[in-house]
Amino acid sequence: MSARICSGKLNIVIVADHATINGGQAKVALQSAIALKQAGFEPIVFASNGPADPQLTEAGVEVVCLGQHDSQSNPSVAAGAAQGIWNFTAAREMKKLLARLPRERTIVHVHGWAKSMSGSFAPAVRAAKVPALYTFHEYFLFCPNGGFYDYRRHHVCGLEPLSAACWTHNCDTRGYQGKIWRCLRHVAMDKAAGMPKLFSDFIVISDFQSAIVTPRLPPGARVHRISNPIDAEDFGRKPAPASGDxxxxxxxxxxxxxxxxxxxxxxxxxxxxxxxxxxxxxxxxxxxxxxxxxxxxxxxxxxxxxxxxxxxxxxxxxxxxxxxxxxxxxxxxxxxxxxxxxxxxxxxxxxxxxxxxxxxxxxxxxxxxxxxxxxxxxxxxxxxxxxxxxxDPPTMARHVARIGAVYEDMIARRG
CATH class of the missing domain: 3.40.50.2000 (Glycogen Phosphorylase B;)
Structure with missing residues (x-):
């Protein structure tokens, strides 16, 4: 069941492949959703792959989970491949979700899409005319394999994504058929879904990353440098730093x-x-x-x-x-x-x-x-x-404060 949305608060639709923590990307997306709820926002996690993490429910965060497999865990290879290129269920459910949210108080924040969501949700976001923000956890928005990296020869790849040389170069650990599928997914994301032009704002998590992606962003895009949050405890300086392995x-x-x-x-x-x-x-x-x-x-x-x-x-x-x-x-x-x-x-x-x-x-x-x-x-x-x-520790509280300021600025610019 869907929770009633408070019209006086900012609704943040957090798009992620997974509704449970299975890695760094999901950890940042889901834990920040909980922290945003505590900070007075109305986050809604929109994910294709379940189950939903019980911490979200305990924190009062609404979850729209499509209950799907990701592309690699799907029992049907063909169904997984098709869903990864264009997820029709995600497109339909995103349209339904945005239809019940106040346009003037809603932002879509994308953390992940390449594992099972696909870019199919993007047309619904564009049609709803709500601002959209993207956090770069990797490089799937510009590179078919997400890393600008040749995983077979183990070096950084300098080929232009989707060039003829890129299409014919096998850089995928799963074989050339995997590379072709990734390129098809990328074409669907870029041409059919209209990403990355969907986003007015982008979050980069390091200066190194910023130098890689900024030249590829749409004209006029705003780039915000915000570190990922980490869960660290201050134990003081190390008592015996010159020992150990x-x-x-x-x-x-x-x-x-x-x-x-x-x-x-x-x-x-x-x-x-x-x-x-x-x-x-x-x-x-x-x-x-x-x-x-x-x-x-x-x-x-x-x-x-x-x-x-x-x-x-x-x-x-x-x-x-x-x-x-x-x-x-x-x-x-x-x-x-x-x-x-x-x-x-x-x-x-x-x-x-x-x-x-x-x-x-x-x-x-x-x-x-x-x-x-x-x-x-x-x-x-x-x-x-x-x-x-x-x-200047990158705590969750500081992360939410900085990302909240970006949200408020996006809404102000929209107005």
Whole structure:
């Protein structure tokens, strides 16, 4: 059943593929919906894939969940592929939702669409003449595979999206048929749905990301730099910063640069520690038997590992958007060694709170790890990282305040 909408408040229709937390994108979308409700807005989560997270109901957030599968979990490959290109149910239900909301007090905020929603909801938003905002968690609005990255050859892709070279280049982990499907989905999103021209405003989550997407935005678009919120607890400066291991946290996949970390650690005479799992785990074990693989850890366990580690290594090969792992490490006072070709570098002052290293260069990474054998340097960087984060922590409260200001500005401009 649909909740009655308060006409005096701003109604924020939050578009997401999933109504339950299954990753960073969904976490930001759903937890911000709860915080917006607490701040006096009327958020409505519009998602294709269920079930709905019970936290939303407990917080009084309305959820319109279509109860669908995403494109990869659908029992019918054909149905999943068709839905991913154009989700007719989403188009119909978005039209029904917007018909009952006051146009002058409603904003549509898109967090995700590429996994199951498709761009089919966009014509209903345009017809309703309500302002629309888009947060870049990835790059699906401009790149068919969402990453400007060749997942088969493991490097950043410089091809123009949907050019002849792009159509004929197989960059998809699932094979060339997967690439063709992604291109068809992209054409439907761009040409049939009319995205990204639907949006007047865009949120970028890092300066690195802004430099990539801003040249591709429609003329007159407004860009807002707002960090994703993170759930961090202030434990104070690390009591023993110069002890512990060199730590990697996250998915163990080649695009995350895990092999470069393992190789660099071997060159530096160190033991690499991996907290996470993924398709590269077995190969890491086979090639680097000295590595310690801990598997997935809970958020609380990850914080404990970070507090006891010497440095975080973030060697990602692809652009990223704003890796929360880097922010979480800073919050604990952990120096960070980060690839210079990913958005994580925005959070690291090179030589002060950690080091940048040349992407895909195990020798350069090894040199940076060698430098962090210096206890005094590690202590200095640890304190600087902690102070830098807590000077302006990206808490949920600050996130909502900043994003709420964007909402109010959009409504004022519309008026």
């Amino acid at each position: 060199f730590l990697f946290v996250g998915r163990l996949g080649p695009e995350k640069g895990v092999f470069y970390f393992a190789e660099a650690a071997r060159k530096a005479g160190l033991t690499p520690v991996f907290a996470g799992d993924g398709p590269s785990a077995a190969e890491i074990r086979a090639l680097y038997p000295e590595a310690r693989l801990l598997g997935w850890k809970s958020p609380a366990e990850v914080r404990r590992l970070m507090r006891s580690a010497r440095a975080l290594v973030f060697p990602s090969l692809w652009y990223e958007g704003q890796p929360l792992t880097v922010l979480e490490a800073k919050a604990t006072g952990l120096p960070i060694v980060v690839s210079d070709a990913c958005a994580g570098r925005d959070e690291v002052a090179d030589g002060e709170t950690g080091f940048w290293f040349k992407s895909q260069d195990a020798d350069d990474l090894a040199r940076k790890l060698e430098r962090l054998k210096d206890d005094a340097l590690v202590t200095k960087m640890s304190n600087a990282a902690y102070d830098s984060f807590w000077a």
